[in-house]
Amino acid sequence: MSETIQLPQGSTFARTYSSFKDEFGVAASSLASWTFTGAIKRCVTDADVDALIKLANTDFVRAGTSVGFTLSPSAMAVLSIEHPFFFAIKAQSPSGFVGTLDEARIIISRSAKQTI
Secondary structure (H helix, E strand, C coil), X not given: CXXXXXXXXXXXXXXEEECCECCCCCECXXXXXXXXXXXXXXXXXXXXXXXXXXXXXXXXXXXXXXXXXXXXXXXXXXXXXXXXXXXXXXEECCCCCEEEEEEEEEEEECCHHHHC
């Protein structure tokens, strides 16, 4: 996990992914039968069920061979300022193969309005 994402407090957090291949290296022509889940946790070792923010398959929007999600500022409000959180997105292919699609450390910084 090398990426650190700095988000000002009150920000929307959104990500989009495309160009999926299954465990055999075959490009996905549709993501309708794929399953996506995600979590933002206090510790990387926390179970997904204990995550502060959970993303279910229904939280992901599909468009052709792309998929994405958006977390509103109110959803992100549960995250403390200046504390590192751990973010991961998993994808499950139609055959059941599960892989980590994205992972990063997230740090919520004080908004500019709070520092003035």
